[in-house]
Amino acid sequence: SSELTQDPAVSVALGQTVRITCQGDNLRNYYANWYQQRTGQAPVLVMFGKNKRPSGIPDRFSGSSSKNTASLTITGAQAEDEADYYCCSRDNSGDHWVFGGGTRLTVL
Amino acid sequence: QVQLEESGPGLVKPSQTLSLTCNVSGVSVRGDSYYWTWIRQPAGKALEWIGRIYISGRTNYSPSLKSRVTISLDTSSNQFSLRLSALTAADTAVYFCVREAYDTAWYVFDYWGQGTLVTVSS
Numbered sequence: 115s116s117e118l119t120q121d122p123a124v125s126v127a128l129g130q131t132v133r134i135t136c137q138g139d140n141l142r143n144y145y146a147n148w149y150q151q152r153t154g155q156a157p158v159l160v161m162f163g164k165n166k167r168p169s170g171i172p173d174r175f176s177g178s179s180s181k182n183t184a185s186l187t188i189t190g191a192q193a194e195d196e197a198d199y200y201c202c203s204r205d206n207s208g209d210h211w212v213f214g215g216g217t218r219l220t221v222l
Numbered sequence: 223q224v225q226l227e228e229s230g231p232g233l234v235k236p237s238q239t240l241s242l243t244c245n246v247s248g249v250s251v252r253g254d255s256y257y258w259t260w261i262r263q264p265a266g267k268a269l270e271w272i273g274r275i276y277i278s279g280r281t282n283y284s285p286s287l288k289s290r291v292t293i294s295l296d297t298s299s300n301q302f303s304l305r306l307s308a309l310t311a312a313d314t315a316v317y318f319c320v321r322e323a324y325d326t327a328w329y330v331f332d333y334w335g336q337g338t339l340v341t342v343s344s
Contacts, residue, residue, distance in 0.1 A: 147330055156335065156336055158334075159332055162326075163327060163330075164328070202269075202271075210283075210284060210285065213270065215268045
């Protein structure tokens with residue numbers, strides 16, 4: 115299967131730690147990328163490859179992966195982290211990209 | 223800096239063909255480190271990868287859309303385009319043009335247009 119599965123919604127108290135997960139068989143062979151999408155805006159890359167963080171992304175964002183699961187962790191969540199988060203990876207053919215269904219993060 | 227901007231009709235009738243163009247500035251579409259990509263998002267739903275094109279002309283399309291999609295590259299205008307035929311209401315979405323780049327041993331969607339809303343309705 116080339117599908118990526120995410121929990122639809124997660125919440126975290128301000129300043130606490132939250133983990134957002136993404137599961138898929140293709141993650142055994144390919145890295146996951148993570149995109150943050152605030153309401154009404156285009157997505158922004160926040161984590162990619164082997165847990166790499168793009169320039170300008172705060173170091174409270176980190177990534178990890180194990181077997182068929184990739185995770186995005188926010189340590190010390192801030193109000194501005196409230197957004198939809200999408201994982202994305204190659205499908206099993208390697209020629210196409212697939213997105214997870216997205217996780218809506220609410221910061222309480 | 224790199225910028226992408228979508229243009230095209232906001233309203234298209236069912237069964238017709240959608241044509242969108244992405245104007246790229248700040249980088250040449252001739253670059254051999256990039257794929258030029260279309261992604262869409264129905265209101266309140268997840269992102270969906272449509273397809274991409276490389277400078278060689280090689281294309282890859284989503285298996286679910288492959289029969290209806292054509293992506294092309296215009297190097298003289300530094301643009302790339304999307305054509306999606308046989309439209310239905312299910313094609314109503316915000317369409318993003320995106321650059322896929324190679325970064326630190328992996329590929330990422332690093333620059334996005336602001337998106338353009340396309341509504342399919344009679």
